[in-house]
Amino acid sequence: MNPIPEISEAEHQVMKIVWKDHPIPGMEIISELMKRTDWKPSTIKTFITRLMKKGALGYEKSGRGYSYFPLIEETDFVKNESRLFLKRIFGGSLKPMLATMVENEDISLEDVEELKRRILEKKKGE
Amino acid sequence: MNPIPEISEAEHQVMKIVWKDHPIPGMEIISELMKRTDWKPSTIKTFITRLMKKGALGYEKSGRGYSYFPLIEETDFVKNESRLFLKRIFGGSLKPMLATMVENEDISLEDVEELKRRILEKKKGE
DNA sequence: ATAAATGGTTTACACGTGTAGACATAAAGA
DNA sequence: TCTTTATGTCTACACGTGTAAACCATTTAT
DSSP, X not given: OOOOOOOOHHHXXXXXXXXXXXXXXXXXXXXXXXXXXXXXXXXXXXXXXXXXXXXXXXXXXXXXXXXXXXXXXHHHHHHHHHHHHHHHHHTTOHHHHHHHXXXXXXXXXXXXXXXXXXXXXXXXXX | XXXXXXXXXXXXXXXXXXHHSOSEEHHHHHHHHHHHSXXXXXXXXXXXXXXXXXXXXXXXXXXXXXXXXXXXXXHHHHHHHHHHHHHHHHTTOHHHHHHHHHHHSOOOHHHHHXXXXXXXXXXXXX
């Protein structure tokens, strides 16, 4: 996986649309985002341009304009952000992070059982 | 807990020093941070000032200058950042987040057992 | 009392980000 | 073909952040 570029919050909104469905025409990105936000079309265009400059989006001709597609995988992005968060707030150690999350968010015993299964699965594969 | 102000990455470094030991003289914050970073004293002073403006640090006279202490709890900050992260990257749901973390970071079965104990403890207290 | 040192306050500047208008170009309709 | 319309590019600006020098006040040593 290529190094993930820095993606700002607003840009992330754009990426989420593109990850969901691509290649997607610029026009559709805009109308999709205008449902959820009160950004003007020019604002969204700026974000798309910036994402292309950052190497996060690629494009291809389609109809009157372009269609866009992701150049970075959502899973890679999520993995990267998670690592950064873990490092930034918990010095990189998972345990205190899990403790905090469990302390403050809703989680059931079944969820933990599932987690256990996952870990077993993973260890088996190694 | 009062609403947590936005604290930038560099400012967070300052907060970590102050959380560890307070009230702490400005001078000590500076020498402590100069060990870990290559920030100039003026840079660190800027961060301290901004944190005071944001209501994250308080101060009291001590010796020739001031000593500083946190106005927000580290646990509140961590809780807040965790929520924001969860919301931003995982739409607020804990389960996919845990799955990702477990998938990509090292975690042992014992850790999960401990997690289970914690949850039981918490549920008991409710 | 003056000078030096120590630490706090003001000012500065570049870069990313949120925000968006103005401008250009190409396609489509009259 | 000429005008309208849709879509992409350029320019703009304020605010936060990283970065730091310059300046000022207060204490301490000479």
